[in-house]
Amino acid sequence: MAGAAAQTIAAPAPLETLAEVLAELPERLIDLVRRGAQRWPNQIAMSESSGISVTYDAFAAAVEDAAKALAALGVRAGDRVMIVNENCIAAGLVFFAASALDAWPMLVNARLSAREIDTIAGHAEPRRIFFTIAISAEALGMRAR
Numbered sequence: 001m002a003g004a005a006a007q008t009i010a011a012p013a014p015l016e017t018l019a020e021v022l023a024e025l026p027e028r029l030i031d032l033v034r035r036g037a038q039r040w041p042n043q044i045a046m047s048e049s050s051g052i053s054v055t056y057d058a059f060a061a062a063v064e065d066a067a068k069a070l071a072a073l074g075v076r077a078g079d080r081v082m083i084v085n086e087n088c089i090a091a092g093l094v095f096f097a098a099s100a101l102d103a104w105p106m107l108v109n110a111r112l113s114a115r116e117i118d119t120i121a122g123h124a125e126p127r128r129i130f131f132t133i134a135i136s137a138e139a140l141g142m143r144a145r
Contacts, residue, residue: 029099033060046089054089066097070128077102079127084108084117090132103127 026032036045037060047053054062075081081098083105085091091107098105108120110132121129 028102030063030096033063033096036060046092048088052089059089059092062093063096063100066093067100070094070097070101070103073128075101075103075127079103080106080124082106082108082121082124082126082129083132084110084129085132086110088132094130 026035033045033056036043036056039056041057042055044053045056045059070081075098079098079101081094081103083091083094085107086109095105095107106120106124106126108117112120
């Protein structure tokens with residue numbers, strides 16, 4: 001094109017090798033929370049549409065407390081823990097607390113039908129089912145059944 005300025009496009013940064021990417025991944029999901037608490041203790045880790053938020057440090061402490069509570073309820077490594085939820089801090093707490101115990105957290109949308117939730121629970125046979133009722137009328141309705 002006449003009169004058009006030539007553009008120089010910078011070469012992209014070299015991609016990390018798969019080994020480099022894998023080396024940075026945590027061994028367990030709970031390690032993401034612990035790493036966040038070490039690196040950014042006073043930064044917001046999670047927030048809800050209600051305006052509630054929690055820092056990485058406070059979230060990590062709450063997850064450790066929740067893991068103790070799950071263990072007291074009999075949850076152990078290899079168990080499945082079903083979390084019927086809307087997106088909220090409580091769902092994250094139970095998710096990471098289950099991970100801390102080497103249990104398998106299962107996030108299930110509270111807006112599924114009762115039949116769908118029952119089918120999932122019947123197939124997965126979770127040790128415990130949790131409902132995030134404070135933020136979700138749907139979860140409250142499911143729990144009430």
